[in-house]
Amino acid sequence: MKKIYLLAIVLFVAFTAAKAQFAFPVEITTVNWGTTSVQMPPSPLRTQILFIGGHDSVAHTAINHVGGNFTPGFSRAKQWHDYIGFTQDTISGSQDLGWLSINHETVFRDDRLGDGGGMTVFKVRRVSVPGPGVDSIVVVPQNLSTQGFPNVSTRFFNVDFKNTVGETGMNCGGITSYNDGRVWTAEEWFRTSTSSIFTAQNAGFSAAGPLPMLDSGVAALGNGVRDTAAFTITGTPWANFNGQTIAKWRNFNWMVEINPRTGKAIRKQYNWGRSGWEGGIVANDNRTVYLGDDATPGLFAKFVATTAGNFTQGDLFFHKYNPNDPNGSNPDSHWVKINNNNLDTMLNFNDYAKQLGATAFDRLEWVTMDRSTGMIYFTETGNDNVNLTNFQNVVINPHMVQAYRARYQQRFGVAFPGTDAQAISNIKGSVDSLRFKDYYGRILRYNPTTGLVTTLLEGGPYFASSPSVASYPSKHLTNPDGLGYMTINGRHFLIINEDLNGRTFGRTPSEFQSSGNDYCEMYLLDLAIQNPTVNNLIRIGMTPFGSEVTGAKASFDGKTIFFNVQHPSKNNPFPYNNSMTLAISGWDEAVTLGLLDDNSKKGDAFSIWPNPVARELYLNKIQDVAIYDATGKRLEVFRNVERIDMSAYTTGVYYVRNAEGQTQKLVVE
């Protein structure tokens, strides 16, 4: 009789098994890529919040302006954190790591901090903490009363632009010199009229004429720069510029040097030309500065100082690809010099360069350099509507023709039948449907020895070399924006930050197509890899819903990445509903442990590794898997994954089963 029961049970089990066509039923967790906080890999890495916009108190110096006259005091920090400058503390005996300079990419009127954008500076120190070798970053209180700040020890300091070089707007990217830690902030806010800087006047609006004022609501008053009086240039090293008066709007869109040690603005770099600058880098010679312009067409420019370290004297060039030197035997033939002693030329630098046939880039963002090779890297973030009809003199670089051809093939399933000249004519043409739709952007490389700009890494899905759509978002790259450089234990990496231009065309995984929020990720790319593809990206983590990740700046000791979360959704819980600066430390150990090595082994046989696992578990291919505990209870189900974050699992034995029913034993340590 016992046998009968046994048989019945076996049959019953067989029956239920046959029914279970949908491998892992009910009450399961799908992989959660979205986050309302910051998701970063766990130990040995430690993530800390250093500075919260709209919340932390910032010291300011005396300020006199239309908003009132204020003695030194405090105000709440501005939001929209973008660039991070890192200035190493080289004072002998100092325990401090150095100064961070945070850009605020905003236009926000503030009586005490000044109108427009701005910057906050502060000093950080590395402190060893108990635990498995992880150290932590603290913000060091300073008393900067000698610089005009309140006579107390405090952490965050506002850079006064209003009473020095004039307000700044939309402080986006910037420059940190690796040679001496000098910092420049870039003003992307491209203005075209005085009224356009005071946004309530709404100059761009044609049909309705001046708008009636609403009541005293913030939006109605305008958050723009209230002081619109003409600006007189004084105290600059350029004697022929001193005393000249320019319309206020022309005092925006410069690279602006600041001193993070004193919290002071130094000068707007009038001799580098006025443009929608976003990023730049000072080369190892401490003479050459490369600059990128966030526009379409956007300029790539360079300034070469006469004397190393003195950026007030030197020559200014814009890049103009020379088709007669396709192999780069004469790098100088790709650069055109422009007279930077004439204020009018500098005020209109951007227009002149475009008229004179500058290379047309599609929204250049940040610029960095491999310090070991001197190679320049910069992001071309892309733009859904590349329209060059009003800029027929510009030159199209071969990389854009290449990208145009590649996307054509991917889109229509056949190779673009025309010549390069036809492709260029389409890109520059007036027929919208033939133009270049640059949805994803890319990372570019400039080689100073050839003068040529080539593509390092093309963004976006659907190429033959692209990861499978199903492996989003662990492997994809869309609209790269912030770009940093890092040396960890002798290995050189780019730090790549995304800032999505949209959610269409596979820029986000389907999971998030119907959600109201963008989400952006941060990656490392090993510069030792020749001809990298998106498959080579090492995903570090992602920032809260609605935010872009930016600021990527590494400490020189290769241990810490500082980064910003910008404009997160207000629906996130505090403090993740504010822009903020964070530090993630422990990279030296991560490299030692091999965490950043390429783990993409492939194969059809069901396999998982590493085993035992502490953090991320890799699978042989993208598939559905379920995880069971030692008693056979199903804990979680994951669909379409090739890696799983196991860090939340407690130490012990587990089983991983795939959709075909194959099972592997897994030890979590």
Add this chain to the structure above:
Amino acid sequence: MRKAYFFLISVSLFLVAVISSFQQSPGNQPMPKERLAKQLSEDVNLLLGQMILAADHWEEVRSGKRDINAYRKEFSKLRLAYKKVEFLAEYFEPNLIKLNINGAPLPKLNLGTESMMVVEEPNGLQTLDELIFSEEYVQEQNKISDLLAKLRNEMSWFRGFQKQVLTDREIFEAVRLSLIRTFTLGLTGFDCPGSVNSIEEAKTVLLSLQNAVTMYLPYTSKGFSSKSKKLSSTFASAIKYLESHPGFDELDRMHVLTNFINPLYTLVLDLHLELGIEFKNPRHALLQPWNYSSKNLFDENLLNKYYYTGLAQRTNRDTLAKLGKLLFFDPVLSASNDRSCASCHHPSKAFTDGMAKSLATGMQGTVDRNSPTCIDAVFADRFFYDLRTDVLEDQIEHVVHSSKEFNTNYAELSRKLGQSPEYKAMFRGAFPEFGEEPINESSIASALAAYVASLTSYNSSVDKYIRGEQKDLPAEVKKGFNLFMGKAACGTCHFAPVFNGLVPPTFLESESEVLGVPATTDTLKPRIDPDPGRVAAKVKERVDIYLHSFKTPTVRNTALTAPYMHNGVYKSLEEVMDFYNKGGGVGLGITLPNQTLPPDPLGLNQGEIKAIISFMKALSDTSGLTDVPTRLPLFAETSLNNRKIGGNY
């Protein structure tokens, strides 16, 4: 013993037969998601082929080789080919569809950086539908050619779908979203303004959903068989009903909703549960407005209302709402201590005040716009008539700062409230994360937002009838609903079920419209109300298309919220209906190039207008929402303790 064995063997044989039948029917072919992926790929090929034909044949129309009426039929075929893949295409690329494939035939702002704002001219299937089916197609032939070329180009991205890996969960979500879309947008005529082929298109969509759902039925257990049958028969009768429909104006949409759409919406969820397919991670689901677990389009939990606030992650929302309610009625929030939120938002008038524009502080003049209802106000992606803030909490800041309203600031307000030990204790209890300084901008705004978010109404007689909780509804109300959702086109802007500008089926975006609301009721010399609306709000939306554009408010409780429009120009619903029936501002004779309301008269007769008003009146429900606190917290400063609940005016 033998008998036992014999019995067991026969049972076994029976079971084996059952098992093999299970494994054979569904087991011998690929799983539904694979079959659907293959079918999607084929349907995309067909669509792209139809697209090429539509573009090529248009050139033949231009050269006189093809008859326009034959071409119109062909264009409708293109739309139907799109409708066949719509439920998945909309799921995977909603933004592309809206911008370039099947968005409203209006200019759209394609967000870039501030200096690169691009207003895209109307394009896509809807725009073409309007042009091709108009009498002016001859004059517009160049434009039609360009639009077809553009559409063909944009549609080439559908090839991306051919590489899409489908999962069962996504398919079920796509199906149920499509049911909402088909009822709230498709059948209202929202997306085929020219051909008005809505019913045929809805049928095509239902066929595609039927096909997808049917693939899953063989995998269900025996216990589900009656529901399986119900699913099949409901699909079949829905399709049959649409096939034999009497015409766009006459279609009984209430019948479609209650007999087909809602039952299918529930049954597909049941099937999902039956199959044991996973749901979206609940933590992530909370960050989306649409609640997948809802069982009816008019369910109380169709939307996660806290999605629209910063409160989604909080667990003590009731405590916050209680505190927020005290603040709402407390005049201590104003600098003059005589004015509260309730000054302009009276519970008895569904939280409005009966005035064209509310009194300003000190009774000196008025504020700039009409006081809107707070009930169901939470259901919005953006707040204010000009859509200038992103989250409910930020909406309150304006009232605090405005010199015409509270005329104070958060620092001062926090200091003042801190002088009440009672308030301080309540804030400390509600916001432990802020320690000893619990009263600040964030906590004040959170509490008020929690109270406003609690003011939602789901129990009007219309809701109860649709949910099957109430046997019948007056014929005139049903007629009004059908007109609202059909001939009168109200539902193409006041989207069901909230009947405001929150766009289904994802409910992620609040729309604004340019109606041409006049400054006065003078119809002889009508002039536009000077309020610029949305164009003056956000820097990144400063484009012509938003001049005089205002948020679409809910029509729920509208019987209680007179006067109407952003400036309170109309005293009665009859006046409002007359305005729409004439074609808005342009219909009245105002010159307004960017009006989004079609300027043509609606052609509603008095009986129809009366029915629509009856329907709107039947949407009233303020039950449980109107009570006022009986006392306010005490202050150390005793003179403050005489303040009047709700303020002096």
